Amino acid sequence: MHRARWRPIRAERPTLWACLLAANLLAACLPAMPAVAQTEGEGLSPTLANIKATHTVRLGYRESSPPFSFLDHSNRPIGYSLELCDAIVDEIGVEVDDPNLKVEYVKVTSDDRIPAVVDKKIDLECGSTTANAERGKLVAFSPLMFVAGTKLMVPKASGVTQVADLKGKTVVVTKGTTNEQAMHNVDAKQSLGLNIVTAGDHEQSYQMLADGKADAFATDDILLYGLIARHKSQDKFRVTGDYLSYDPYGIMYRKGEPQMKDVVERAFRKLATNRDIIPLYNKWFVARLPTGEKLNVALSPQLEEAFKVLDENQ
Numbered sequence: 001m002h003r004a005r006w007r008p009i010r011a012e013r014p015t016l017w018a019c020l021l022a023a024n025l026l027a028a029c030l031p032a033m034p035a036v037a038q039t040e041g042e043g044l045s046p047t048l049a050n051i052k053a054t055h056t057v058r059l060g061y062r063e064s065s066p067p068f069s070f071l072d073h074s075n076r077p078i079g080y081s082l083e084l085c086d087a088i089v090d091e092i093g094v095e096v097d098d099p100n101l102k103v104e105y106v107k108v109t110s111d112d113r114i115p116a117v118v119d120k121k122i123d124l125e126c127g128s129t130t131a132n133a134e135r136g137k138l139v140a141f142s143p144l145m146f147v148a149g150t151k152l153m154v155p156k157a158s159g160v161t162q163v164a165d166l167k168g169k170t171v172v173v174t175k176g177t178t179n180e181q182a183m184h185n186v187d188a189k190q191s192l193g194l195n196i197v198t199a200g201d202h203e204q205s206y207q208m209l210a211d212g213k214a215d216a217f218a219t220d221d222i223l224l225y226g227l228i229a230r231h232k233s234q235d236k237f238r239v240t241g242d243y244l245s246y247d248p249y250g251i252m253y254r255k256g257e258p259q260m261k262d263v264v265e266r267a268f269r270k271l272a273t274n275r276d277i278i279p280l281y282n283k284w285f286v287a288r289l290p291t292g293e294k295l296n297v298a299l300s301p302q303l304e305e306a307f308k309v310l311d312e313n314q
Helices: 025-029 046-054 080-095 113-118 178-190 202-210 221-230 258-273 277-285 301-312
Strands: 056-061 069-071 102-107 124-126 139-141 146-148 150-155 170-174 195-199 216-220 237-240 247-249 252-254
Touching: 046 056, 046 080, 046 252, 046 258, 056 080, 056 113, 069 080, 080 124, 080 258, 080 277, 113 124, 113 139, 113 252, 139 258, 146 221, 146 301, 150 178, 150 202, 150 221, 170 178, 170 202, 178 195, 178 216, 195 202, 202 216, 202 221, 216 221, 221 237, 252 258, 258 277, 258 301, 277 301
Parallel strands: 056 102, 056 124, 170 195, 170 216
Antiparallel strands: 124 252, 139 252, 146 247, 150 216, 150 237
């Protein structure tokens, strides 16, 4: 499958929307990795050496995490995260002196995405993954690419406006997500007696709500808006409640490879320096998606600041 190239588009700067915390908290929540200089003549790191030997980069994608990683009408993986990974692949090509690297797309789920990175089934995970300290013990993350938080999707006719209104009711979460833990935490803290059930991916979670098997679906707010737009169900469902978690997103790759870390961060800095990263954001969050939906989710001031910091560090 060939990689699609993106071209920056012009977009009016939309009204900024609020997030929970400043984006630079991402750096504080992950374990620090000491910088290791790449000495002249030193061999490539394991991931890069394998890529050079096989001429292939394996990208993990999600089937139903719009606009980050999802399938178009031809079942081709597309999305914001995949385009960021495309830029990293270009930078890997420079590092291993192979400008014609092939890309192999590998489907992953919220439950198996981290093992897929650790077990070397994929080289980059291009989805909607929260970077936190716990996961940082197992994998490495790119610079911040988005900030989200857990909210609730409920039927429009429902009287639910906050999590306390779900006392004793059924909430579906996608297995292996930070949202699952967030719901268990709030359930214990507020003694809500929730029946928390899991589904294999976001599409299945959405379907459980649509089929009346759950009273609410809890996941990151941007994913809920993306699913509502994709299903054209604005008249059926709404997103509600306070943020129940803080979720900074990053691209995952294998931990303990300083050379790979340098390549990933260099790709992000180039996007920021060339002023390509904000048009790329607008392409997937503000403009109409290739599949026809339009989220119209403006760039947050925190994420905009994070992109500026990347530029300043060039």
